[in-house]
Amino acid sequence: MIPSTTGIPKVRKIIKRSLKARCRKTTSFILFFSRINTKCKISVFNISGQVIFQNEMNAIEGINYFSIPIEYANGVYNMQVSWEEFKTDKKFVVK
Numbered sequence: 001m002i003p004s005t006t007g008i009p010k011v012r013k014i015i016k017r018s019l020k021a022r023c024r025k026t027t028s029f030i031l032f033f034s035r036i037n038t039k040c041k042i043s044v045f046n047i048s049g050q051v052i053f054q055n056e057m058n059a060i061e062g063i064n065y066f067s068i069p070i071e072y073a074n075g076v077y078n079m080q081v082s083w084e085e086f087k088t089d090k091k092f093v094v095k
Helices: 007-018
Strands: 020-023 028-034 038-046 051-059 062-068 075-083 086-094
Touching: 028 038, 028 075, 028 086, 038 062, 051 062
Parallel strands: none
Antiparallel strands: 020 028, 028 062, 038 051, 038 075, 075 086
């Protein structure tokens, strides 16, 4: 039996759509869906591409919530979640 890989783009689309980032001046959170229990890396980059936050966490199958306790200056940021073969990101603006 040949394993099917046709589901992988669908899974990536679901994960991309499920990634939510919310931010306030002193804290932010990220909400995302994982289809498996796995380790993942959460990173926040400023507009110049510098890492301003990075942490590894254990994602559970289903909805995951992670709070990021850092202070932001006004600007555009990119939040990224990556694990195994998947990587997805979300831009957000702090005003």
